[in-house]
Amino acid sequence: MSVARFRLPFLGFVTPLLIWLAFPGGGELWLLLAVALVPFILCLYSLTGKQAFVLGYLVGLACYGLQLYWLVTVLSKYGGLPLFIAVPVLFLLLSYMAVYMAIFGWCGSLMLRHFSPLALLVGLPSLWVGLDWLRSFLFSGFPWMDLGYGVAGVPLLVQSADLFGHHLLTFLLLLLNTQIVLLILRWQNRTENILPMVVTISMIGVVAAYSTWRQGDVDRILQLPGTEVLSVGVVQGNIDQSMKWSPDQQQRTVGTYLAATDTLVAERNAELVVWPETALPFYPTAYPGMYEMYNGLARSGTAVLTGAPWYEIADIEKRQINYFNSAQLYLPDGSIAGSYYKSHLVPFGEYVPLKRFLPFLAPLVEAVGDFSPGRIEGTLDFGNARIGVLICFESIFGDMGRKWVEKGANVLVNLTNDAWYGRSSAPYHSMAMTVLRAVETRRSIVRSANTGISGFIDPLGRVEGASEIFTPWSGARTVPLLTQTTMFVRWGYLFGPLCCLCGFGLVAVIWVRKKRSGGEKGS
Incomplete structure (x- = not known):
């Protein structure tokens, strides 16, 4: 299989379908979240920044369209707007939401081309969570169904949210998806770097151990006779x-x-x-x-x-x-x-x-x-x-x-x-x-x-x-x-803005490197 196949545009549109199948009210197959972003990220690997931006925008339209279709009913049936206005209004909202996915596509393609596997494990999850955090407050905020909410129906998997909120769950899901992408690309490129896999397994293992302990600890508190x-x-x-x-x-x-x-x-x-x-x-x-x-x-x-x-x-x-x-x-x-x-x-x-x-x-x-x-x-x-x-x-x-x-x-x-x-x-x-x-x-x-x-x-x-x-x-x-x-x-609520700084900080590093290399070539 050639990496060039990842350029096929339709591959990226598998991601919105997988997310819909994983979310509550859809297929509720939450395990799919571990691989849902793999098709989209693989497409970014061999695209230019502009191509990745456009693909991200289109994937975002599809992803949020499957999540927010019900707004037409709200606007038309209860809001009093005719359909010929309600549908364009929904499209305007979807277009705004899709911009965040487009930014991820553009920045993510830069990271995939210029960063080591270990840096990608930090960069891609941080970038995604940082954009989620921005969407939570810009223009009054509309953080509808970030990825981490997809596992809300599995109590054992959400206990670490008392550390850094639901953004930590999203980060871990991006970590898994990124690791699978790295495994695929390692096979394609015949590289043998196991350090990223060790880091991924260690992080997920630590969080899993904490979640298991924390669930038992809180359950014990709930059963204490003195609990009000x-x-x-x-x-x-x-x-x-x-x-x-x-x-x-x-x-x-x-x-x-x-x-x-x-x-x-x-x-x-x-x-x-x-x-x-x-x-x-x-x-x-x-x-x-x-x-x-x-x-x-x-x-x-x-x-x-x-x-x-x-x-x-x-x-x-x-x-x-x-x-x-x-x-x-x-x-x-x-x-x-x-x-x-x-x-x-x-x-x-x-x-x-x-x-x-x-x-x-x-x-x-x-x-x-x-x-x-x-x-x-x-x-x-x-x-x-x-x-x-x-x-x-x-x-x-x-x-x-x-x-x-x-x-x-x-x-x-x-x-x-x-x-x-x-x-x-x-x-x-x-x-x-x-x-x-x-x-x-x-x-x-x-x-x-x-x-x-x-x-x-x-x-x-x-x-x-x-x-x-x-x-x-x-x-x-x-x-x-x-x-x-x-x-x-x-202070764990600061995890979102810290991811934002980290994600865009790493993108800035790429820009500085490119400018320096361009300046050296020019001289």
Whole structure:
């Protein structure tokens, strides 16, 4: 077999297919992640920088297209955009996401041509993780389904995330893929350098040993008699997204949640019951029917943490009102014990960036809302629980869970409304990303979704009592309230930016070498 065969363009497009087959909501064959990037990287080996950039861009379009196709439903069915606008808007997002893959292609081809095998083992994983980290915050950030999330369903494989977050899992997967590429190229070139393989096996072995030990250690802590716990119930109302905001359905919606709450308290002794994002489809302070909810809370004698839209008058004279996507903690007497206003809003979902220059996206704001961001200030406290709240896609950001733990949270609650996604892979992706927040912080996560997936995630990332999607469901569990601070929360979150510096630093080394060699030839 000739290395020239790697120039065949279609070989690189095997990578998006393998990733889709490996991810939750796709084939869920997570073992494929160990080889998923091999076809793409092999193609880069014999391409010029420009060719690698173009291939990376096209592969990125295919890869993210398979992951984000459901956005057309969000934009058209719920966002009010016609298909002839929704499809191009999706393509614009895919084009942006694909740029990161294109940069990896260009830089990766340079590394493959100029670096030793050992340097490649560091350079390619660092470059990929560094680009993931950049994508997590540039233009408000959209780190949807980094590779490391693909193993979220295998608890033993994710325990090292409490060191350096999910980026460490991605790094290790890139390490494996790079090593396989090196083995193939070694066979092609008849070289005999076993040092890279020794390094790869040693790194994976160390991480595997740590994960095994850490799983047993945390499990032991969870079983200690003195570990604090809280009995929590979750209600998944499965309220039709197209009907929930209808005035004649609002009271029925509240009644649905109250009835399920009464059952959880009576049969499962739930001390706190969690309802999903915007489970109250109205502004509580301005809704006359809130008396039914107050009566229901008093009857059940339980506290409820629920999502609700909220508003505050910022300036009476200027008639300036700020709207928020909020979480409200109601006590049995109807008083509010704590509130949180969502701080990381969804661009083009909860607000439109530069909307003065994008008037054709106005229906999105009209359909969903034009919210203001809040801040993470203090936990919502109930009994011995110090609650940190992740609303909707806040759970895909590692920094959000970390910040709540820094504020003293001993349990995290994820309120979401995944009805927007329809019957797609997105709810399974969202759940997988939430699992890593539990492991990174070693906090229990209680997840309440309007249409699923709801359930309980323990500090080891084990999902208990997960619901099916698009079905009414309720459940209760006793969740542990841990207080230890992980390395990730302290400083391990810096792994991403360090990889970015390392990856692009190595690319800079290549440029310096090329300039020097060019200057010497010219002289």
